[in-house]
Amino acid sequence: MKPAPFEYCRPSSVSEAVDALAAAESGRVLAGGQSLIPAMNFRLTDVSVLVDIRDVAGLDRVTVEPGGVTVGAAATQSRVLADDGAAAVVPGLRVALRHVGHLQIRNRGTVCGSIAHADPAAELPALAVAVDATISVEGPDGGRNIAARDFLLGPFWTALDDAEVVTEVCFPAAPEGAVTVVDEISRRAGDFAVTGLVAIIEPVDAVVRSARLVGFGVGGAPMRLTEAEAALSGWAGHHTDSAVLEAAAADAADAFEDIHATAEYRREVLGALVVRAARKALNSGASP
Amino acid sequence: MSVSQPVSEIEVEITINSRRRRDRVPSRLLLSDYIRDTVGLTGTHLGCEHGYCGACTVMVDGDAVRSCLMLTVQADGAEIRTVEDLAPAGSDALSPMQQAFHDNHALQCGFCTAGFLMTLESVDPADYRHPQQVVELLSGNLCRCTGYQNIVTAVAQAWSDSTQAQ
Structure with a gap:
């Protein structure tokens, strides 16, 4: 070892x-x-x-602006987790980071590194897709900006070329009034998720107005759940869940199977997480 | 200080338990192996060597880290504390947390204990007022003997004593 x-x-x-x-x-x-x-x-x-890259000046910077949070490649997860300003603009950073590893891991691990590593069961790549984050990279031919959904191609596989370096990731601000939920089923606290969900839900008058849902630990890369998003639109939480569950299962039709769980189990968990996230968003919207 | 050309061996300057050292180490040398084999401080234990068990936890510049997930060269210029630094020097006394572990039977075989102690040493008790927060803090360290209850009890004792002392 x-x-x-x-x-x-x-x-x-x-x-x-x-x-x-x-x-x-x-x-x-x-x-x-x-x-x-x-x-x-x-x-x-x-x-x-x-x-x-620890001696590259400025890469550990975290810049918080009204429009979003830009996290440098060397900024640790603990540093971002503790940043109240960052959590106010992009609440998903804090709720996602709480699930990442343990204190000792977060003290060294970086936000950008987790995204560049592209573990299919990791929270931060899914958050990046959910909020439409932009990954900035520098290479021999100069710099380019890549949308998270185009950056994360598969398990441990990104659009990064061999000689390119991720310099920062920009997370746009969450919409006003939106509730961000990161929820997952894992064997132990701090483990990678068996299946998880990042949900950004806008409740209006106790009804879901819009939802952005991204599953992780389901496919090779973070999986946008478009059918479940449509099924949640206008949902008030009290009527039967079956339409939402079926939509989430349809989104995750090609969920993978491994020693931890069957594909069927992952689909069921994903649906349950979607319902749970939507209920949570509606409840928090009801009591501002 | 930058290292512009790739090297397979490198000289590092590391302060460990208040003593500054210079060592020439292979690039591949893990911090955990440096602490045990180069420096000779064998109180830091290696369980899994892939960042899972937490036994090798030490403090680097005040933060608890897994020494098996860090290269020695990454600690160049850093200050490291290990379990040997906890008890007051020159006496048989234990640190308050070590004493609380002893009093509450918070260890049996003791293999994981150094990691727990260094995790606890690295944090401000004021940030962990609720027992659930303590449990969460300790979730990064595995113990196969105690079932954790006695460890949680020991932490509560040590930290309540420290707040009473203030």
Whole structure:
């Protein structure tokens, strides 16, 4: 359980980091390392050069503006979790981060690293898709901005090229009056979810006006639940749930199956989480 | 300080339990192995070596971290505290939390204890006033002997003593 030999560098600028990645046979960016180091300990990933970005000035910045929160690539999860300003503008950051790992993991792990790692059962990539976050990357040919839904392609698979570095992720502000719920079923607190849901729901007069729903731990990448969103529109919480449950199950028609749960179980859990999130949003809307 | 060219060995300067050291280490050396094998502080235990069990928890610049999920080179310039630093030097006394663990039978085999103690040392008790918050705090450390109840009791005792002392 020790990493195989590799070379290490610690550049002082993003362009040096890009150069180091471009020159490496198999380079990886090291930010918090809370997923990468265990993968290297297990020898699941082949790394010839680790490019540590901790000395790149400004990458640990978290910028809170009325329109959104921009999180730099080296900003830790603990730092963002503790940021009241960030939680006020993008409540999903705080509610999602509460589910991420444990204190010791969040003290090192980064928000951007979790998104770049693209674990299909992770909360932050799903949040990024739910709020339409933008991932900024720098590479040999300059910078580009990628929408989260286009960035996250599959399990541990992103649109990032080999020599590109994620520099920051911008999370747009939640709509006024919206309630953000992050809920999941996991074997133990802090574990990756068996199945989870990010829901951004706008209740008006005890009725769901609109809902943005993204499931995780269901497919290879965060899964937008468009049928369940449609089924929730106008929902008041008291009538039968079957339409909502069926819609969520239809969205998750190709849910995966593994040692933890069958695809059928994941579909049922997802539907239950959608109903639970909608009820929670309606209840919190009723008592401002 | 930047390291512009990729290297397989590197010199690091690390302060561990208030003592500053310089060591030349392989890039691949985990902080946990550095603490135990290079420095010789074997109070930090290695359970799973993939960030699951929390036994190897130490403090890096005041924060509890898993030393098996950190490279030694990432701690270059950092201040590290391990379980050896908790009890007052030059006496047989334990720290208040260690004493509370002892009093409440909050350990049996003791393998996980250093990790629990370092997690607890890293936080402000004022942020964990409710028992549920303590349980959540401790959820990042696994114990296979106690069933956790006695650990939670020990924490309550140590922290209530510390607030009474203030």
